[in-house]
Amino acid sequence: MGREQPQQEQEGGQASMAYAVEQLVAVNPYNPDILPDLEDYVNQQFEPDRMSTQIVARILVKALMAMPAPDFSLCLFLISERVQMEEQFKTLIVLSHYLETARFRQFWDEAAKNRHILDVVPGFEQAIQAYAVHVLSLTYQKIPRSILAEAINIEGLSLEKFLEHQVANCGWILEKGQGNGQLIVLPRSEFNHPELKKSSADNVPLEHITRIFPILG
């Protein structure tokens, strides 16, 4: 009695689950191309037998690309420890650790050794560079060119081009530093210019002022 589930509700439930995990690995939140992967992923989460290492690896690469969002650690919470012991997952976990602790030099060295895992997803390098720029922008007002170059792993002519692009499109400014060095002025935000932080502290909400209305009257 009653062991069968209502059919249409079951479908509704699963559709919404797949949707939720799509969000979880939201590199392209509304890109339908990644849906089959994600549906598989949902199934694998509950049914380890059906898990395909290949697909999980690809999802993890995408999750790395979503940094600074916590997608990668969110995925690890869902993948059993036994699976995490596989060689290519171990590599990805090391890569994530370098990114989480902003050790970009080590990250790029390690990534270079593992192109076969990372190259399956187009745009990997650009995504990590974007993350590096994000962390640098939180931290620096002005950054020495060499430090930037190391973090985004671009040098020479490519770096010239990259900087040109950033100056034209993202409000970066190049400045002469001490000695021969060049400094890059990163765009102002409340994170690298804390004085821009809106002080919400002394805003008094209307409800509080209403307390003294009778007195003022």
Place this chain on the structure above:
Amino acid sequence: MAAPYDYEDGPQHPAGSAAAYDPNYVPDSVKSFVSHLYRYIRDKNVYEIHQMYETSFQTLSDRHFKDTPWPSVDAVAPYVDNDHVFCLLYREMWFRHLYARLSPTLRQRIDSWDNYCSLFQVVLHGVVNMQLPNQWLWDMVDEFVYQFQSFCQYRAKMKTKTEQEIALLRQFDQAWNVYGVLNFLQALVEKSTIIQILEQDKEGLEQFTATDGYDYNGGSNVLKVLGYFSMVGLLRVHCLLGDYHTGLKCLLPIDISQPGVYTCVIGSHITTIYHYGFANLMLRRYVEAIREFNKMLLYIYKTKQYHQKSAQYEQILKKNEQMYALLAISLSLCPQLSLVEETVNSQLREKYGEKMLRMQRYDDESDALYDELFSYACPKFITPSAPSYEEPLVNYNQEAYRLQLKLFLHEVKQQQLLSGVRTFLKVYSTISLGKLATYMEVDEPTLRTILMTFKHKTHAVGSDRKVISNADIDFYIDDDMIQVVESKTAKRYGDYFLRQIVKLEGVMTDLDRVKLE
């Protein structure tokens, strides 16, 4: 003080072992109980239903059924016109009592699942025309999720299973299946249209919150309120699975910055905030976790005296202690004491003050403390998949917990150097990278990574991809100089003056009343 992570649920008496138990014997007090309860349900007398449910059921359980189950449903059916829905409700309570006081057999676990299926089918098909107390409806969802969790834990202990049990597990592989559980909760949310109702409620087109979910126009509150509490149920299930992001998403329709139907029932209020805070902690949104734990702990502190006689009192106290442990963890990773109210703070100092000092040190001992507090306070994680019945039977009931613990401690490790840099940034307003590197006994490139890690870890990304600052210290680097911007602890002058104005007015009114003789 914190007990180790325990997996045992409730007392361990095998059900029905008491020789005296006769499932067909119905004491007069029970006859009267079921027939009255049945009548009040038919009359939609919510007040009386609530009294019988909260008080009489407990009293009778204590008096007659301390270590045996209640009479079987077949035995009581004649006193309630064999009413189908009432019998489903009775069995739901029957199993709940069994789970709380005895230890259910596998057969009973499966039967209880069947009963929930039948009960929820009836509700989903809209043939229910009752008005039930919120407390009862919450207990249904809460117990449904609890029994699911309990089943997963039970199934994962494979070593001690008999052949008979394994045969039953194989035969009834749909019982407490994770899809089934999620689908029922999801179906209740969708069929009840609760999300739309809450949206209209916000615009004043519905009276859901104002009426605490009850229907005063002769309708039924059952589907609506079950749908509402199912969102909290989904949050909890997803947390048990380690899917914190999806869990929080399920709760979104409920605005937890305001009181609502979820705050009407203390159990629901606590479950909501405990899981909400925990999920935020795991997502590194420490400020949000601290804020909500603080509010909840303050609320419990102020109101717990009113719950002393409630059956849930022990549960309330346990969750209270667990939330203090989670608050201690959150504050150790994100030292923003200004977010914590004074009463909560002094309780916290008393319970964890000394441990928190040691947790700041980030050595082996502090790792052990994070481990201890996390294990004591985390939800009872589950592995939802069925075991392999072929291989040598292994227990896997701790697997999910160990994974979450390991990943959490990994996060703590990544943050261990931040505590040192914090100490220096607090005392300098300007310092060169070279000088700070020397003080910290690291080289300059390493110091740069530590400072960037500080920024990354203290700036979470919200679901809308906006950066949320959890930082307790604001600084920036200009070439090779670190500039620390003192974040003045925001004194709330506005609020202070408003209070004083009201106070002064009060004093003046009092003075006016004084008549000098």
